[in-house]
Amino acid sequence: MKVTAINGSPNAAGNTAYALNQAGLSLREEGIDFEMIHVGNKPVHGCTGCCRCFEKRDGRCVFADDIVNEVLPVLKASDGIILGSPVYYSGIAGAMKSFLDRTFFVSGANGNYFRHKVGASVAAVRRSGGTMTFNSLNMYLSISEMLIASSNYWNVIHGNEPAEAAEDIEGVQVMHVLGKNIAWMLKMKEATRELVAEPEATGKIFTNFIR
16 A cells, blocks of 8 residues: 655755655554655646646646646555645645646546545644645545545644754654554555445536526
8 A cells, every 4th residue: 555645845855844754654664655746846837727637538637747747647546645735825835736726626527536545634834824724735635535534633743944843742743643544544444445335426516506
């Protein structure tokens, strides 16, 4: 089994990466493969709502000159996904937001690649806005019918300069517990695969609250 983490920070070795790697340590201790992909330092085109992915249904976004189409197959093949972002103006960092908008839109257009995968979100923050960013990341997981793993507090770690997050001992523990809970959920899914049938996917009803 494999979990892929997405580092949405511009810093490849900052506090977001540190937090994700702490969860990864617990996952590896439980025998789960862990990989982290850095997208936060890449130029990522925002979603324009063109819906070409719904028209073509080829598993790709029409914007083919950035990292989105490269990462999509990796996430599709993963058993679990962790989304990690620093906090920018009490929200998700810009490149990460663009990446998530398009990645999850393409997934939905192609039958929902992420349905019933185990998912989790992590935010790294200097001072405030951590839970707002954490909640925003979770929106992508919940609309995709993912199984959201939790910890013993909200998955937010504090620090300003790279490596300061290591001093947030409660935040570090949160990440380790999160990794263990993700591993447990993955193993539970595997153990019950032949015993409990998944509910059938339901066709989405779209309304705009007027018609």
